Amino acid sequence: MSSGRLTVGIVDYGVGNHTSVLRCVRQLGFRPRISPQPDQLDQADVLLLPGVGAFPTAMERLHATGLAGYLQRAAQLGRPLIGICLGMQLLAESSTELGFTPGLGLIPGAVEAIGEPRWHIGWNSLEVAEGQPLLHASDGEVMYFNHSYAFRGPETFVAARSRVREGSEPLVAAIQRGSVWGLQFHPEKSQGPGLELLERLIQAGGER
């Protein structure tokens, strides 16, 4: 672990937008370390699991690189881990995207097609759940979403929601279990509100 500036280990499993996340972490003043190597990621204060793409491909890559087991052990040890977009969905027990695929199983719940409307693309406001002090300042803030599958699971792990239309069924926007967080939106592409939220989560993770 580092002293002073926090080190953020960006898990590189060959799927997704690591470049954007890397720049964002650096911009926030943290020290990014992007790697597929457990010994490199072990040096990080906080682990960040990005992802853009399809769930089965991503899980296949996590297993092929040995990172699935690494992340599961890290979560068991209480290491801070933040999943972003597809990275959040991978934290769940399973997904039905392109067929049934088991996930990392770090947070109880499953990833399923959104339904109607099928897409959740664009900027939407967060409804932060009770008892989420780290997200409280982001209640009502507008973040950038881009997904067609969403997490469904026990309320106790739901940290924030969003609604496609006023009065419509909410979609899960953030989940949490202990030191493991999942953000369905892209904080790195949500301008000020997203950067501030990510900064708080990393800071809090590093202080644990």
Added chain:
Amino acid sequence: MLRKRLLGAVVVRHGWAVQSFGYRRWLPLGKPECLVKNLDRWGADGIVVLAIDRGDQGPDLGLLERLGALGLSTPLTYGGGLATEEHARAAVSAGCERLILDTVLSHDPNAVAAMGRAVGVQALVAALPLVRKDNGEVLHLQYTTGAQASLPPSIRQMLTTEQVSEVLVIDAMGEGSSQGFTSELLDTVQIHTALPLLAFGGLAEAFQISTLLSRPQLAGVVVGNALNYREHSIGNLKAALTDQPLRLHRAHRDP
């Protein structure tokens, strides 16, 4: 609830940002990085970069790397030369959230499906350059050949089966002008799909944009030339669109 989006477009030709007039004439504007950085600072809801000279050269990864180095905090959508699953992966890896597909839609539908599996269908946007003829008929324009024809069956099926997640409807004749977007183009596309639509071409004035954004299926508008000549043009335009559910920009508060 989801906000309507006001996206800024930067058209790139031979490495330079250009003001495009119907994709027939071009006026150099400067480095794409400068224009993209401005749109990021000014709080665009998304930045659309269209490299219009790629042909079969594949995506302009050098450009995407330079844009990635800017550390944008705004979603980046790229179009130009995307023809294979590998292209799609490389563009996303370079920092794009979404990819605009054009020629490949009709030339290689299998490649579009493979791209969806590789980077997710939510990342794929279909570009439909359309032309409305004097007799009211709406035709699809192939930029590479200049040919105009009915929407190819392969594209119609792609829209029906939602192998892409949004459709960028381009007014190919209005592009580069400020005479307004031909709204009948949207009527034609809506017959074929329930996908969210984006409108691009000829949009500059707030009243034109407001009228279009009032359509429920329209998720946003893409504005090009009109944004490049005034500081904070996005904010000014949004200020004139208070009747629409738009997002207000807030920059990062420095610690």
